[in-house]
């Protein structure tokens with residue numbers, strides 16, 4: 001039976017992911033070795049990732065089959081609903097039609113399990129016993145914990161110390177799914193010990209946690225590493241969101257004029273956008289795409305396009321991307337998932353080629369939009385998702401000023417049930433209208449000695 005909100009049956013869950021690389025007018029530039037700065041091939045990634053994911057990372061095939069075992073697990077929460085936000089439209093008094101795809105119905109409460117599950121699956125197929133990863137606020141760590149326990153793989157999560165201490169519920173979630181969660185920096189990796197020797201009270205950082213997780217995988221042959229955003233294969237797994245949404249929009253007899261999503265490393269933005277961008281490529285449509293980022297970490301709107309490291313320490317390959325510099329430390333805004341200095345290689349190239357747009361919002365504007373959304377549509381958005389809402393509000397306002405309708409689709413990539421402290425801080429005026437200064441950006445970029453493109 002067709003579900004009233006999902007509009008699709010389980011049989012209609014897509015059986016292939018869309019690989020946009022096949023259709024890109026300018027293909028992504030190659031990653032460079034961090035030491036020699038020469039282009040690296042896929043074999044350089046073999047200590048960290050299973051072969052099948054490495055193949056996907058460099059694939060130029062347009063469609064990649066989704067294994068049945070993965071689709072089976074997807075049915076636990078997919079297809080996800082597509083809603084029309086009638087109450088919000090009314091509150092905004094706009095002629096625009098607003099639709100949203102809701103990914104918060106997954107076990108972890110966000111889009112992240114869409115890639116955690118296939119990543120765990122391919123590791124399992126290749127006999128991997130343990131997967132390590134880092135997590136900031138805990139969204140990715142909880143998604144991977146869920147996926148690993150499903151396939152009987154041990155999961156080891158390096159959680160940034162300040163979050164470990166300050167956001168205990170995500171940690172408990174990971175423990176419930178059987179993961180080991182460590183407060184990073186730890187004393188059981190060399191990277192961690194090195195940091196602790198310099199500063200025994202280090203609050204940790206995502207950069208340090210990545211170094212610890214990567215070191216564990218690189219030094220144990222039964223252990224691999226997993227990343228929750230940025231990489232090509234991660235973005236591709238997330239296209240399940242947009243592939244469903246294209247079918248759902250067709251079922252309601254509509255098509256978006258503009259697609260909007262929040263932007264951290266680019267995975268949920270790519271997920272909802274790329275299948276619609278394919279329609280621009282294949283059917284000559286004219287759909288717009290807007291990535292919403294925080295004014296505190298505006299790499300797409302105010303960063304530079306050049307080679308940079310993915311981590312703070314400088315251990316990862318150099319990637320061609322929009323970046324604020326790997327030494328950039330974003331202000332501690334609540335949208336933890338958007339506090340990343342760089343961006344995925346594919347989305348960066350698309351932005352450079354003006355096939356997508358970007359827009360920055362400060363956090364008060366986002367919370368204001370998030371609260372109105374919760375009041376009208378009922379769902380409390382993750383602080384990350386509220387950035388998309390700020391863009392949606394601007395698009396709806398523009399439609400009103402033009403006196404014309406416009407169809408907006410956005411990705412409600414997660415709920416905010418573990419982020420209520422952020423809402424409390426907003427209600428009690430503890431949040432400021434923060435925007436990074438030109439000087440901060442210039443100072444960070446001045447420290448880069450990585451290749452210019």
Ligand SMILES: *Cc1c(COP(=O)(O)O)cnc(C)c1O
Nearest residue numbers: 229264265266267268337384414
């Ligand atoms: C991780 C996360 C993000 C940011 O990551 P992307 O790869 O840019 O999607 C945004 N929203 C939520 C809810 C997240 O968990």
